[in-house]
Amino acid sequence: MxxxxxxxxxxxxxxxxxxxxxxxxxxxxxxxxxxxxxxxxxxxxxxxxxxxxxSLSPAALGHPVLAFVHIEVTQGHLDEVGDALAAVPEIIEAFSITGGGDLLTRVAARDNGHLEDVIQQLINLPGVVRTRTEVALRERVAHRVLPLVASVARR
Structure with missing residues (x-):
């Protein structure tokens, strides 16, 4: 469009x-x-x-720990694992990706112990081979679209 x-x-x-x-x-x-x-x-x-x-803040809702969890999935099980992720409330986004893993999720947790519980829940999903987690320390650029809109306007 x-x-x-x-x-x-x-x-x-x-x-x-x-x-x-x-x-x-x-x-x-x-x-x-x-x-x-x-x-x-x-x-x-x-x-x-x-x-x-x-727009809601997970931190203000009591979930200040933000992590990115990469999920490697058994071949042929991407859709079922993706569907299962929707049942985990701490997953606030999930994407199919290329590179090191099959899925990338953004997870909000109450604390590190809660994050570990969520990761264990993900590991136990049928079709999940392994996970790799990266914890965000500080947000450097908040989610934004306005600069993109401005760049479209300049074209």
Whole structure:
């Protein structure tokens, strides 16, 4: 889906001022409310906008330990292991990857002991061969998309 200059201006406003009304966005952009709503609907339909809820902090929810767990899977079992990961609430993201492992998960834990319990749970999943864990010490760049939107706007 092509994102044009107006789309990037809309996306920038959504990211910078997420609690503003559609009417106010339209006023700030100098477009009709219907035009803005049609653009928002299209970008949602096309998967550019994937959510409108709040961003939550696992640390503020009592899970300050962040780890990345690489999971090596027995050949032919990637889908079933991936499905099983969805049942582990401490896994906040999981991706199929290339390189050293088959899956990469982002895990939030209460403390190191809890992290070890989660890792043991993962190791015991049918189809899991081994795991490798890296604990994050400090976030250096928070999850962000605004710089990407700005780079798309410049093209």
């Amino acid at each position: 092509a994102v044009d200059e107006l789309d990037t201006r809309i996306l920038t406003l959504l990211l910078e001022q997420p609690r503003t009304s559609v009417r106010e966005y339209a006023r700030l952009l100098g477009v009709a409310r219907g035009t803005l709503q049609a653009r928002l609907d299209r970008m949602e339909r096309d998967g550019v906008i994937t959510g409108t809820g709040p």
